[in-house]
Amino acid sequence: EPEVTQTPSHQVTQMGQEVILHCVPISNHLYFYWYRQILGQKVEFLVSFYNNEISEKSEIFDDQFSVERPDGSNFTLKIRSTKLEDSAMYFCASSPLRGNQPQHFGDGTRLSIL
Amino acid sequence: GENVEQHPSTLSVQEGDSAVIKCTYSDSASNYFPWYKQELGKRPQLIIDIRSNVGEKKDQRIAVTLNKTAKHFSLHITETQPEDSAVYFCAASVRTYKYIFGTGTRLKVLA
Numbered sequence: 001e002p003e004v005t006q007t008p009s010h011q012v013t014q015m016g017q018e019v020i021l022h023c024v025p026i027s028n029h030l031y032f033y034w035y036r037q038i039l040g041q042k043v044e045f046l047v048s049f050y051n052n053e054i055s056e057k058s059e060i061f062d063d064q065f066s067v068e069r070p071d072g073s074n075f076t077l078k079i080r081s082t083k084l085e086d087s088a089m090y091f092c093a094s095s096p097l098r099g100n101q102p103q104h105f106g107d108g109t110r111l112s113i114l
Numbered sequence: 115g116e117n118v119e120q121h122p123s124t125l126s127v128q129e130g131d132s133a134v135i136k137c138t139y140s141d142s143a144s145n146y147f148p149w150y151k152q153e154l155g156k157r158p159q160l161i162i163d164i165r166s167n168v169g170e171k172k173d174q175r176i177a178v179t180l181n182k183t184a185k186h187f188s189l190h191i192t193e194t195q196p197e198d199s200a201v202y203f204c205a206a207s208v209r210t211y212k213y214i215f216g217t218g219t220r221l222k223v224l225a
Contacts, residue, residue, distance in 0.1 A: 035213075041217075042215045043203060043215040058212075091157065100207045102163060104160070107157045
């Protein structure tokens with residue numbers, strides 16, 4: 001069964017540094033998402049992306065965050081100047097069609113800001 | 115605003131007993147409700163989902179019910195097994211198909 005793949009599995013970064021999280025969605029999927037999960041808390045929506053543009057973003061997704069689909073397979077999340085509170089698990093997800101479809105999640109990247 | 119409440123936060127059951135987790139959503143435009151199981155350090159995995167035009171759906175030991183009028187939906191696990199132990203998240207899909215997740219239920223099945 002095809003899977004969403006995320007790299008790296010764990011990223012440790014100094015506060016103030018830029019970080020890029022990588023995701024390869026399932027190949028025939030058209031909708032892409034980033035969510036984050038602070039340790040012990042619920043999964044929170046960050047941003048959705050379709051047709052090479054952001055569909056919706058949450059209050060968490062401020063000017064420090066950006067997403068990009070640099071080629072036909074990758075979907076990246078960039079945090080420009082990391083803060084301690086950015087420490088969390090970041091999940092990428094994708095779904096195949098427009099409309100309510102199951103979203104398939106990757107294994108996540110654990111981001112630790114020191 | 116958009117919100118999903120989930121109860122209980124923790125649930126312990128004896129192996130073989132049933133477990134019920136309940137969620138309430140706020141946005142009446144929500145029309146798709148997935149349930150995810152998350153084991154420690156792993157990705158959320160879809161276990162069952164229900165659309166708003168259906169009142170109940172069952173898949174072996176797992177069932178989900180939806181009451182659109184009350185904006186409630188519930189997960190039912192029968193004949194629980196130790197491998198059912200995990201954190202379970204409900205979610206509601208709103209207009210642009212983003213998921214609003216509940217706060218999670220930590221289920222412990224005691225052998």
